[in-house]
Amino acid sequence: MSDVMLEVRNLKKYFKTLRGTVHAVDDVSFTVERGKTLGIVGESGCGKSTVGRCLLRLLEPTSGEIYFEGIDICGAKGSELKKLRKDMQMIFQDPYSSLNPRKTIRDIIAAPLLENKIIPNATKKDIDTRVLELMETVGLAERLFNSYPHELDGGRRQRVGIARALAVQPKFIECDEPVSALDVSIQAQILNLLKKLQRDRGLTFIFITHNLSVVHYFSDDIIVMYLGQIVEKAPARELFENPMHPYTKALLSAILVPEIGNRKQRIRLAGEVTSPIDPPDRCRFEKRCHYACELCNQGTPQLIEVSPNHFVACHCVQKNSNTIAAGG
Amino acid sequence: MSVENINHTEENEHLRYDTCETVLEVKDLVVHYELEDETVEAVNGISFSLKRGQTIGLVGETGAGKTTTALSTLNLLPDPPGVIKNGEITVCGHKMLELKPQELEKIRGKEISMIFQDPMTSLNPVMTVGEQIAESVRLHEGISKKEAFERAQEMLELVGIPGERAIDYPHQFSGGMKQRVVIAIALACNPYVLLADEPTTALDVTIQAQVLDMINDLKKRLGTALVMITHDLGVVAEICDQVAVMYAGRIVEYGTLEDVFAHTKHPYTEGLFNSLPNIADKNAELKPIPGLMPDPTKLPPGCAFAARCQYATEACKSAQPEPTYFSDTHYVLCTRYYEPDFRLLTRGV
Structure with missing residues (x-):
């Protein structure tokens, strides 16, 4: 098991509100192998970003354990946490608000180098050289060295964000919707850059997105989340070829393919969305599910391996996977 | 009735x-x-x-x-x-x-x-x-x-x-x-x-x-x-049922859905399609369009896409392309189609 880089066990994150407790993340467990990419998909409010923030301790988990290379992140304090964060970096969704508008590109990329003393006894010149190297790695022209973020377009800003994350030579990078704010042609440039960095540096990624075609292209394994829980987990290809959970099926059927003659019959999700505030102990997708049966109110379905490496949390699939597979 | x-x-x-x-x-x-x-x-x-x-x-x-x-x-x-x-x-x-x-x-x-x-x-x-x-x-x-x-x-x-x-x-x-x-x-x-x-x-x-x-x-x-x-x-x-592909304030390709999707003619349209991850083939490589949209305050005298276009020639940079018609419904703005046997590399039959 030495190739497991990140392990999450029974992660829970609850938020107390006036109306009750929001179960944003409810008992999520998964592992990420070294050098691989795990995609987390789901719609707004499913808890995917909350999971991501807990992993870096940007939010304190309510309960659960997170191990990074065997070290418990939740118990880490002070200098230990700082050391962990050097290995774990994040690329944010919005390249407009995640860069300090009053700092130059040089200063933005240099900040983590200085803070973590990446180069021992560095002179200003050493730092400048390293910043220029990083800029070259992510494909930023040297002339932007002294520019400010507002002078850059979205794609270039996102490259600055990537250079900043790479500055501390992390082993693990979490990307939260890294391309959703970008145009299609720029999106492809950034995705290719991230793939190249992964190949060259053996980086491990968690890729959080709502864009199914992107996650399919980018990930080795995919987790589908619905209202704070994992409903399905499988290798990317397997998930797209053989989705089992009714929600995954609906999600995949909603992908718009840019080809003609592809106006396919979609699975329409009707019905009420179960409230994440103090949800009852039963399947949370039941009210919108086409396959709901008498089993669905019998406790929260557990994630169970139905075929090698393919996990599904659905009472009906687990009980009778053949019927649903044939019917879908 | x-x-x-x-x-x-x-x-x-x-x-x-x-x-x-x-x-x-x-x-x-x-x-x-x-x-x-x-x-x-x-x-x-x-x-x-x-x-x-x-x-x-x-x-x-x-x-x-x-x-x-x-x-x-x-x-x-x-x-x-x-x-x-x-x-x-x-x-x-x-x-x-x-x-x-x-x-x-x-x-x-x-x-x-x-x-x-x-x-x-x-x-x-x-x-x-x-x-x-x-x-x-x-x-x-x-x-x-x-x-x-x-x-x-x-x-x-x-x-x-x-x-x-x-x-x-x-x-x-x-x-x-x-x-x-x-x-x-x-x-x-x-x-x-x-x-x-x-x-x-x-x-x-x-x-x-x-x-x-x-x-x-x-x-x-x-x-x-x-x-x-x-x-x-x-x-x-x-x-x-009709598509107008726009670039830098011009319609660079216009046609019915079938014209544009099945018989793509403009290099920019081709680039857009190739930038999208292919859901059917996970391993197909993304081919992004290099570079960026030109600055709309300083548009070039010729084709605005020329700087990012793999097919561009010197002629493209000097004059605005005139529409080339492939049918009553389908046209592109691309200088290269003045040559009768010009074809895109990956799309358009």
Whole structure:
């Protein structure tokens, strides 16, 4: 098991509100192998970003354990946490608000180098050289060295964000919707850059997105989340070829393919969305599910391996996977 | 007479369509934003027309001039700095650019209306959704408050929201529901033309699919012509029958859905398709278009795409390309097609 880089066990994150407790993340467990990419998909409010923030301790988990290379992140304090964060970096969704508008590109990329003393006894010149190297790695022209973020377009800003994350030579990078704010042609440039960095540096990624075609292209394994829980987990290809959970099926059927003659019959999700505030102990997708049966109110379905490496949390699939597979 | 025809004539509203066939015509539109020390050349000569019931997709990236075109169509361009330098826009016989503000108000919302991208900000937070729909109906049809409110409830039902929710405020609705309300407002007076500016971009995938299905359905039932502004080729394939691919304020490729998707001719259109991850083949490499959109304040004298184009020659950089026609419906702006045997490498047969 030495190739497991990140392990999450029974992660829970609850938020107390006036109306009750929001179960944003409810008992999520998964592992990420070294050098691989795990995609987390789901719609707004499913808890995917909350999971991501807990992993870096940007939010304190309510309960659960997170191990990074065997070290418990939740118990880490002070200098230990700082050391962990050097290995774990994040690329944010919005390249407009995640860069300090009053700092130059040089200063933005240099900040983590200085803070973590990446180069021992560095002179200003050493730092400048390293910043220029990083800029070259992510494909930023040297002339932007002294520019400010507002002078850059979205794609270039996102490259600055990537250079900043790479500055501390992390082993693990979490990307939260890294391309959703970008145009299609720029999106492809950034995705290719991230793939190249992964190949060259053996980086491990968690890729959080709502864009199914992107996650399919980018990930080795995919987790589908619905209202704070994992409903399905499988290798990317397997998930797209053989989705089992009714929600995954609906999600995949909603992908718009840019080809003609592809106006396919979609699975329409009707019905009420179960409230994440103090949800009852039963399947949370039941009210919108086409396959709901008498089993669905019998406790929260557990994630169970139905075929090698393919996990599904659905009472009906687990009980009778053949019927649903044939019917879908 | 088929069932469909009977249904059609029963709705008297549709009779008015008989008076005009081409509901929207945009001719040689040129729009600039004149700033203090520079001029943004946002739209540089766009023409297209739309017959009733048709749907055209305006596709392109940020800065292609899609939204500017739509705002000009309604004569809603912020002025200053926006200036319509040239062009003619006709909405069902009305010359939009020559009308007085009072006359425009009668047309906007009644004969042509618009759905904006962000449903969260296009509704008034202190008015119930029913009042917001009724407002438009009362303004244009001069009916009583009570009747207008009843119409508002019918409109909500039409977009799949229970009528009794007309007394609720926008914050009580989810994103997808708010977008339905916005669509209900836009369709309340049964306009000839609906401009939809990225109507599903802010929505989740499953909700996006629902809203598109609904727009498709309403289009068929009401016979509204639709201008769909989007950057998503998947949305275009889903809903449009004509496609105009825009780049730097020009339509670089125009044709029917089949022309553009199955017989792609312009290098930029090809680049857009190749930038998308292929859902059928995980290992297919993404081939992004190198470089960036040119600065709209300093457009080159020749083809604006030449700097990013793998097929570009010296000739491309010096003069604006003239349209090359492949059929009555399909043309591109690309200098390379002056050579009879020029072909794209990866698409277009």
